[in-house]
Amino acid sequence: MLGNLFPLNSDKPFTDQEKVGHNRYHPEIPPVATVKPGDSFRVDSREWFDGAIKNDDSADDILNAPMNKVHGLTGPFRIEGAEPGDLLIVDILDVGPIPQEEGPLAGQGWGYTGIFAKSNGGSFLVEQFPDAYKAVWDFHGPWATSRHIPEVKFEGLIHPGIMATAPSPELLARWNKREGDLIATDPNRVPPLALPPEPDEAVLGGISQDDWDRVASEAARTAPPRENGGNQDIKNLTKGSRVFYPVFVDGANFSIGDLHFSQGDGEITFCGGIEMGGYIELHVDLIKGGMETYGVAENAIFMPGRQDPHFSEWISFSGTSVTLDGEQRYLDSHLSYQRAILHAIEYLSKFGYSKEQAYLLLGAAPIEGRLSSVVDIPNSCSTVYIPTAIFDFDVRPSANGPHQIDPGMGAPKAADPTYG
Numbered sequence: 001m002l003g004n005l006f007p008l009n010s011d012k013p014f015t016d017q018e019k020v021g022h023n024r025y026h027p028e029i030p031p032v033a034t035v036k037p038g039d040s041f042r043v044d045s046r047e048w049f050d051g052a053i054k055n056d057d058s059a060d061d062i063l064n065a066p067m068n069k070v071h072g073l074t075g076p077f078r079i080e081g082a083e084p085g086d087l088l089i090v091d092i093l094d095v096g097p098i099p100q101e102e103g104p105l106a107g108q109g110w111g112y113t114g115i116f117a118k119s120n121g122g123s124f125l126v127e128q129f130p131d132a133y134k135a136v137w138d139f140h141g142p143w144a145t146s147r148h149i150p151e152v153k154f155e156g157l158i159h160p161g162i163m164a165t166a167p168s169p170e171l172l173a174r175w176n177k178r179e180g181d182l183i184a185t186d187p188n189r190v191p192p193l194a195l196p197p198e199p200d201e202a203v204l205g206g207i208s209q210d211d212w213d214r215v216a217s218e219a220a221r222t223a224p225p226r227e228n229g230g231n232q233d234i235k236n237l238t239k240g241s242r243v244f245y246p247v248f249v250d251g252a253n254f255s256i257g258d259l260h261f262s263q264g265d266g267e268i269t270f271c272g273g274i275e276m277g278g279y280i281e282l283h284v285d286l287i288k289g290g291m292e293t294y295g296v297a298e299n300a301i302f303m304p305g306r307q308d309p310h311f312s313e314w315i316s317f318s319g320t321s322v323t324l325d326g327e328q329r330y331l332d333s334h335l336s337y338q339r340a341i342l343h344a345i346e347y348l349s350k351f352g353y354s355k356e357q358a359y360l361l362l363g364a365a366p367i368e369g370r371l372s373s374v375v376d377i378p379n380s381c382s383t384v385y386i387p388t389a390i391f392d393f394d395v396r397p398s399a400n401g402p403h404q405i406d407p408g409m410g411a412p413k414a415a416d417p418t419y420g
Helices: 169-184 209-218 290-294 333-349 355-364
Strands: 004-006 033-035 040-045 074-079 087-097 110-115 133-140 143-146 149-155 159-164 229-231 242-246 254-260 270-275 278-287 301-303 314-320 368-373 381-387
Touching: 004 033, 004 074, 040 074, 040 254, 074 278, 087 159, 087 254, 087 290, 110 355, 133 355, 149 355, 159 242, 242 290, 254 270, 254 278, 270 355, 278 290, 314 333, 333 355, 333 368, 333 381
Parallel strands: 004 040, 033 074
Antiparallel strands: 040 278, 074 254, 087 242, 087 278, 110 133, 110 270, 133 143, 143 149, 159 229, 159 254, 242 301, 314 381, 368 381
């Protein structure tokens, strides 16, 4: 083990650290360190808003979250000998919250989940939930509980939301062209269809001042997943996972960030995982020429770890590709998953949860989302599975009727409900 190659001081902002990471993708961002195939090393990671979200009972910080700052990524790391066309092997050896610290930063004994306002990112169910809400979760070893969502407790499925290699100049240009073309179809949409390069709040590591303006105007936002991996938010990329990333530039220039204590499939509230800072230990290796050998021209393949909590009983909800207004859509799996989630929210509200509490819970807890049928025209069928063990009560339907929880203070809502 090489030790911590990217230490973070919790008392300093992300940009004032010993080594400065980045929050945009560009092939010219220089590596902060070099490792060799076969090396193992540890790095620290800052939560995606660098401390802007507080451990309190207000959602105003979610409403006003500084979207241009995300994501603060650790790296990039040059892998000695890596060349375009190789596959980079990344093993997750360990991952967790900021060790032995309690304090004001997410990861210091707590994390948060947010429903984002329509005017500031939105969410999977943005039309039904256009306003900003927040839930704070306290960590108790492997467990999470929340004063904002009572009578639930579950083990964390800790994972990085982002792991990525750097794009080549050609790949970066393709991203900017296709996403720019999409934005042009509805440039004033709220929330936007995509995020163009944005120099404001850009963090570009060791880019020189002479090149800063040009690189900032070209560098891609880290919000979506792309061919290099990126913000895939795959909850199963936890301890014990092995991931194979395509290499597009010499050295691969691998980065990591956006740690989550837990998350449900889809990260449906946008800030749907339990966001936190922390650490991650990695082992890297190379398969020379692996992209051609294994047909991995784009997007990573992975072998999920086996360290996740195991549940034996589930309560599940289905949805089909019919809108709330009764309009039939053709095999729209995105819509059918929305409908499944809405059915689960409606069900949980019968136990005394507000619909916002239920939505936040489904974003944070280790729910499973599945495409159950995608061939039976015209209706796609999607399902969401909720482990029954996360509840302190029997959540199953019965002749006795639903248990009534005490909702407590509820999930904080932003003071300004205006969403544009």
